[in-house]
Amino acid sequence: MSAAEATGAYKCIQGTLQSGYAKSGNAWAGQYTAWKNYSNQPYVSDTHGGRYVNNYANGRGSNYSQYENAGPAPVGTVLAKDSFSVSPAGKVGAGPLFLMEKMAAGFSSESGDWRYSLILPNGKVLGETGGAGGDKVGFCIDCHLAVEEQDSRFYLPDEYRVQ
Numbered sequence: 001m002s003a004a005e006a007t008g009a010y011k012c013i014q015g016t017l018q019s020g021y022a023k024s025g026n027a028w029a030g031q032y033t034a035w036k037n038y039s040n041q042p043y044v045s046d047t048h049g050g051r052y053v054n055n056y057a058n059g060r061g062s063n064y065s066q067y068e069n070a071g072p073a074p075v076g077t078v079l080a081k082d083s084f085s086v087s088p089a090g091k092v093g094a095g096p097l098f099l100m101e102k103m104a105a106g107f108s109s110e111s112g113d114w115r116y117s118l119i120l121p122n123g124k125v126l127g128e129t130g131g132a133g134g135d136k137v138g139f140c141i142d143c144h145l146a147v148e149e150q151d152s153r154f155y156l157p158d159e160y161r162v163q
């Protein structure tokens with residue numbers, strides 16, 4: 001898909017994503033679209049199910065804009081990656097919401113004090129670090145710790161970054 005097509009598909013499905021995620025009751029799921037989106041268009045993320053994704057950060061997490069030079073994320077940083085799929089026939093479908101929230105020191109030594117959450121398009125919370133289904137988000141931690149020196153943030157491919 002071209003950048004314009006990906007952006008158009010996102011515009012179509014954005015309302016559906018928002019209302020579905022919000023059913024989870026997760027505080028961030030209902031408000032992340034008011035935050036800054038650091039991707040200039042939805043792009044395919046192989047590591048998040050091969051879906052089209054965006055990357056939002058809340059105000060507290062605004063050092064995301066400095067990418068590899070950001071230093072540690074302040075406590076209270078929330079990073080939200082929403083997602084959608086596009087079938088070969090062009091049908092757009094809702095995908096999960098991927099959340100990372102930087103908690104106070106001591107929250108979890110395994111996750112670098114990040115709370116990872118995976119929220120399905122119908123609002124079901126599949127799991128969150130330190131809460132119900134915590135084992136189901138262990139794979140997030142395993143992969144993200146590969147960039148522990150960047151406080152577990154991978155950032156996005158250069159060509160999709162908003163400065």
Ligand code: HEC
Nearest residue numbers: 045047079081098099100116117118139140143153154155
């Ligand atoms: C196999 C590796 C891998 C797994 C597993 C994985 N991620 Fe990621 N994650 C990445 C990469 C690479 C990026 C940045 C590029 C992209 O979007 O594809 C990223 C980006 C993110 C971001 C944006 C913040 C950042 O790191 O720049 C969030 C939020 C996120 N992932 C949440 C999750 C959650 C929640 C899970 C588990 C449900 C998860 N990820 C599983 C590799 C992974």
